[in-house]
Amino acid sequence: MINSSSDNVKKLNSINRRMFITGSLKFFIMVGIISRLFFLQVKENKKYLTLSDKNRIREWKLAPVRGEFHDYFGNVIAGNFEAYQLHVIPEQVENFKYVIYRLKDLLELSDTEFKKVLKKKKESKPWETLIVSNNLSWEKFSKINNHLYDLNGVKPVISISRNYPFNENFTHVIGYVSQANEQDIENTELIKKNFVPGLKVGKIGLEKSFEEKLIGTNDIERYEVNAYGRRISQLEFQKGKKGQTLKLTVDTEIQKLANELLKDKAGSICVMDIFTGEVIAMHSSPSFDPNLFVFGISQDNWQIIRNDPMKPLLNKTLQGRYSPGSTLKPIVALSALENGIINTNFTVRCTGKTELYDQTYHCWKKEGHGYVSLRNAMKMSCDTYFYEIARKLGVDKLSETAKKFGLGKKVFDNLFEIEKDGLIPNTQWKKNALGKGWLLGETIITGIGQGYIQTTPIQLCLMTAQIANGGYKIYPKIVIDDKDKIKPSDYYTPLYKNSRNIKIIQDAMFGSTNEVMGTSYRSRIDNPKYQFAGKTGTAQVKKITERERELDLKTSEIPYEQRDHALYIAYGPYVNPRYALSIVVEHGGNGSTTAAPMAKRLFKLIIDRHEMRQSINQKKYLEI
Amino acid sequence: MYQHTRLTNNNFTFFQKFRNFDYILLICILLLGFISLATMYSTDGGKILFHTKSHFIKLMVFTMMMLFISFINIKFWFSIGYLSYIVVVSLLVWTYFFGITSSGSKRWMDLYFINLQPSELMKIFIILCLAKYFHRMKLENVNSVYTILTSLIIILLPMGLVIVQPDLGTSVLIAVSGVAVLWFAGINHKYFIYTMLGFVISLPFVIAFLKPYQKLRVLTFLNPDKDPLGAGYQIIQSKIAVGSGGIFGKGFLKGTQSYLEFLPEKHTDFIFTLFSEEFGFVGSVVLLVIYIIIIYRIIAIGANSRSYFAKLFCYGFGAAIFVFITINMSMVLGLLPIVGSPLPIMSYGGSSMLATMIGFGIVMSARVHSQQLIA
Numbered sequence: 001m002i003n004s005s006s007d008n009v010k011k012l013n014s015i016n017r018r019m020f021i022t023g024s025l026k027f028f029i030m031v032g033i034i035s036r037l038f039f040l041q042v043k044e045n046k047k048y049l050t051l052s053d054k055n056r057i058r059e060w061k062l063a064p065v066r067g068e069f070h071d072y073f074g075n076v077i078a079g080n081f082e083a084y085q086l087h088v089i090p091e092q093v094e095n096f097k098y099v100i101y102r103l104k105d106l107l108e109l110s111d112t113e114f115k116k117v118l119k120k121k122k123e124s125k126p127w128e129t130l131i132v133s134n135n136l137s138w139e140k141f142s143k144i145n146n147h148l149y150d151l152n153g154v155k156p157v158i159s160i161s162r163n164y165p166f167n168e169n170f171t172h173v174i175g176y177v178s179q180a181n182e183q184d185i186e187n188t189e190l191i192k193k194n195f196v197p198g199l200k201v202g203k204i205g206l207e208k209s210f211e212e213k214l215i216g217t218n219d220i221e222r223y224e225v226n227a228y229g230r231r232i233s234q235l236e237f238q239k240g241k242k243g244q245t246l247k248l249t250v251d252t253e254i255q256k257l258a259n260e261l262l263k264d265k266a267g268s269i270c271v272m273d274i275f276t277g278e279v280i281a282m283h284s285s286p287s288f289d290p291n292l293f294v295f296g297i298s299q300d301n302w303q304i305i306r307n308d309p310m311k312p313l314l315n316k317t318l319q320g321r322y323s324p325g326s327t328l329k330p331i332v333a334l335s336a337l338e339n340g341i342i343n344t345n346f347t348v349r350c351t352g353k354t355e356l357y358d359q360t361y362h363c364w365k366k367e368g369h370g371y372v373s374l375r376n377a378m379k380m381s382c383d384t385y386f387y388e389i390a391r392k393l394g395v396d397k398l399s400e401t402a403k404k405f406g407l408g409k410k411v412f413d414n415l416f417e418i419e420k421d422g423l424i425p426n427t428q429w430k431k432n433a434l435g436k437g438w439l440l441g442e443t444i445i446t447g448i449g450q451g452y453i454q455t456t457p458i459q460l461c462l463m464t465a466q467i468a469n470g471g472y473k474i475y476p477k478i479v480i481d482d483k484d485k486i487k488p489s490d491y492y493t494p495l496y497k498n499s500r501n502i503k504i505i506q507d508a509m510f511g512s513t514n515e516v517m518g519t520s521y522r523s524r525i526d527n528p529k530y531q532f533a534g535k536t537g538t539a540q541v542k543k544i545t546e547r548e549r550e551l552d553l554k555t556s557e558i559p560y561e562q563r564d565h566a567l568y569i570a571y572g573p574y575v576n577p578r579y580a581l582s583i584v585v586e587h588g589g590n591g592s593t594t595a596a597p598m599a600k601r602l603f604k605l606i607i608d609r610h611e612m613r614q615s616i617n618q619k620k621y622l623e624i
Numbered sequence: 625m626y627q628h629t630r631l632t633n634n635n636f637t638f639f640q641k642f643r644n645f646d647y648i649l650l651i652c653i654l655l656l657g658f659i660s661l662a663t664m665y666s667t668d669g670g671k672i673l674f675h676t677k678s679h680f681i682k683l684m685v686f687t688m689m690m691l692f693i694s695f696i697n698i699k700f701w702f703s704i705g706y707l708s709y710i711v712v713v714s715l716l717v718w719t720y721f722f723g724i725t726s727s728g729s730k731r732w733m734d735l736y737f738i739n740l741q742p743s744e745l746m747k748i749f750i751i752l753c754l755a756k757y758f759h760r761m762k763l764e765n766v767n768s769v770y771t772i773l774t775s776l777i778i779i780l781l782p783m784g785l786v787i788v789q790p791d792l793g794t795s796v797l798i799a800v801s802g803v804a805v806l807w808f809a810g811i812n813h814k815y816f817i818y819t820m821l822g823f824v825i826s827l828p829f830v831i832a833f834l835k836p837y838q839k840l841r842v843l844t845f846l847n848p849d850k851d852p853l854g855a856g857y858q859i860i861q862s863k864i865a866v867g868s869g870g871i872f873g874k875g876f877l878k879g880t881q882s883y884l885e886f887l888p889e890k891h892t893d894f895i896f897t898l899f900s901e902e903f904g905f906v907g908s909v910v911l912l913v914i915y916i917i918i919i920y921r922i923i924a925i926g927a928n929s930r931s932y933f934a935k936l937f938c939y940g941f942g943a944a945i946f947v948f949i950t951i952n953m954s955m956v957l958g959l960l961p962i963v964g965s966p967l968p969i970m971s972y973g974g975s976s977m978l979a980t981m982i983g984f985g986i987v988m989s990a991r992v993h994s995q996q997l998i999a
Binding site for chain 1 (some may be wrong): 808861865866868870871899908909912916923931935946957
């Protein structure tokens with residue numbers, strides 16, 4: 001007993017000693033765990049709180065509402081409309097197969113459209129919205145609404161989308177929008193920032209140039225989501241800002257008339273205010289309906305547009321490079337006067353052709369014009385006269401004047417990325433570009449606007465405007481931007497050496513239109529209110545052979561691609577002029593018969609609407 | 625001596641036994657039960673659903689059982705020490721052959737009304753068995769080769785049966801429970817040091833023998849960001865939940881990490897994460913304090929027990945509970961690799977709660993019969 005009790009005491013001592021060691025160990029471990037808790041929950045709390053919010057909060061951006069385009073009178077020319085869409089959330093549908101086939105019947109979806117929807121469904125999660133149709137007609141939309149009772153999980157939705165109410169009329173001015181692609185997102189920071197699937201961005205024209213002003217900002221919905229990405233509750237809704245509305249200088253009525261005049265023809269019409277540089281109309285024909293692109297153009301429509309021989313995708317006003325033909329003659333004459341090569345009394349005898357440097361140069365009139373002075377040469381568009389003064393003038397002096405008046409240079413700077421420079425040749429240019437010396441014969445044909453020289457219709461319009469306003473520099477514009485009121489310092493600086501020379505040219509253009517024998521006499525308006533002055537032009541697209549010259553075919557007998565371009569430049573009213581225009585009809589045959597009559601109709605409308613335009617202008621200033 | 629004989633008569637009345645209860649321990653256990661119930665209610669998303677109901681029923685039944693056990697004389701528990709061990713080992717063998725396979729391991733046996741996980745029970749009964757084994761042994765015999773071998777066999781047998789399930793976590797915890805008793809029984813501390821050294825040295829070889837998923841867990845623990853959506857997901861999300869709780873927590877039923885299902889296994893092994901997210905640092909420390917009080921009471925009861933068996937059991941059980949808690953917490957706090965180990969009482973799971981409550985019951989019985997001598 002004693003033995004065992006002493007053993008017990010030993011055992012107790014041992015166990016208590018070990019308990020003490022264990023207890024101390026436990027204490028340190030506990031301190032360790034509590035410090036770990038402190039580290040995570042107090043010290044690193046912010047970091048983990050952020051991570052936790054990142055886990056649970058997800059943002060959904062909605063497409064921003066795009067700014068509109070208005071014409072000068074406030075008419076919406078590119079607006080937004082409510083598109084009727086059909087959304088399906090697959091997980092809310094009991095029998096997806098039944099519903100989707102039912103929808104296929106109701107919407108009369110084609111097999112390819114149907115396959116696209118099924119493919120989209122496969123790629124998305126079951127709680128993600130599937131857009132079955134993004135632009136339904138009202139009939140189909142209401143039909144679906146009537147059948148909703150057996151279409152569980154199908155949601156008819158009204159969403160905001162781009163609309164161009166004047167269809168093809170403004171396509172080449174404002175362009176169009178379509179789904180943003182990777183390139184758009186990469187190139188523009190704001191698109192990247194505002195991107196949502198299905199976002200539509202400007203692809204061309206002003207829609208593209210002013211993307212950053214138009215795009216607006218997203219509505220943002222913040223949702224709490226669970227670990228599987230399902231939305232649990234909405235935390236916040238942040239309303240976005242609509243994009244800026246841009247007001248243009250164009251007049252829809254005149255634009256529509258331009259479209260109508262060029263119907264079934266390829267060409268361009270542009271009209272400009274000769275003092276403010278405001279573009280009143282700018283149309284390139286044929287055009288196409290930009291609404292086709294908003295929800296993605298169908299392959300069939302795209303092929304029709306792409307393969308049209310008249311090239312609707314080409315903006316002929318800004319991209320079309322044409323030989324100016326006789327419409328260059330006012331500049332040639334002006335240059336000769338300014339450089340003192342000729343005076344108004346200088347005459348040339350036209351026999352219908354002239355031999356220069358072993359080459360025969362023909363006047364358009366076979367039998368010749370006889371003795372012609374400057375005024376008559378302009379009026380009747382005598383080629384021989386201009387061969388002669390071009391020869392005396394030289395191409396370098398001519399190109400200097402032409403460039404001064406706006407030819408061979410972009411009119412809108414970088415506003416339209418597609419705009420082309422055109423080409424005003426001189427000796428230096430040829431040496432640099434072609435590595436050859438300038439030939440005198442080339443000067444001769446440059447004098448009647450043929451050869452290397454290439455101008456765009458908008459340049460011709462600007463040139464005409466600057467002659468019409470008395471020879472002063474203007475800067476054309478198409479967007480009214482109130483912030484940008486400061487005019488360039490050389491606005492209205494004279495482009496002439498002697499203002500009398502401008503008057504001589506103006507007078508000659510008047511004769512060309514309003515006097516017997518004038519090339520556009522038949523298109524004149526006698527009423528001084530509408531009376532205008534102009535110059536016709538007929539640009540050859542190929543060299544005329546001797547044989548063809550003898551045949552003297554009528555326009556309709558020549559194949560379309562070989563017919564001459566018809567051009568016309570004009571300004572009006574002749575007394576107190578205000579507007580200038582340029583007309584180009586591709587393969588139109590003859591300037592005086594095809595292009596000039598269009599000017600007559602245009603001026604009627606332009607001048608009728610002048611007062612209305614002025615009243616808008618005054619109102620604007622009164623408000624300030 | 626006289627007093628002893630009188631008390632060994634073992635004629636306590638019911639009320640005397642009642643008076644002998646350790647009320648601090650009881651209150652702490654009930655408090656823990658209440659907290660676990662509230663937390664379970666939160667895991668169910670603030671509704672009384674399956675887990676809450678089931679946990680409530682288990683709590684009620686097992687608390688009653690614990691009280692019942694505490695009225696039974698500690699001598700009885702001494703007497704069934706070996707028997708209970710053998711019974712649980714046979715259950716493990718049964719499980720090995722006829723157990724239910726779930727998520728790749730055979731851990732449960734179907735008792736028709738309940739699925740029992742015998743490995744959890746082994747965590748307690750191995751303490752009981754070894755406490756009995758060392759109770760009569762003289763100190764000089766404790767370090768004999770025979771004793772050490774026998775006790776090692778007692779530990780390794782159930783360990784092996786659990787490893788083959790396979791369930792590495794539980795088998796390690798069984799070993800920890802057993803080794804704790806060996807430590808208190810007075811086995812030479814050199815053996816512990818040598819074993820520890822041997823373990824560290826052999827660790828690379830052990831890892832080579834691990835199953836691929838176990839290896840992945842170890843690697844993930846070392847660098848959870850390597851595969852944040854795969855193997856590292858649990859530990860990263862758990863740390864985010866705990867860390868975002870802050871000082872005062874996100875509030876009851878407002879733990880976004882668990883509510884939005886970012887937390888895996890939030891009912892069982894990761895229940896502390898949820899609790900910590902909702903109640904913050906303050907709440908977590910309070911919970912720890914409750915656990916510390918419980919462990920302190922268990923040790924105090926052991927210290928005041930007259931019988932060596934009761935002392936050994938209490939110390940062993942106290943150490944085991946401590947290890948269970950610290951391993952679970954270290955795991956969810958990213959201090960240890962993920963091993964399946966529940967948090968006593970807090971975690972959902974009947975077998976674990978049953979085992980823990982039996983342990984509390986025996987401790988309580990030791991308290992009620994603290995003057996009981998065992999021959």
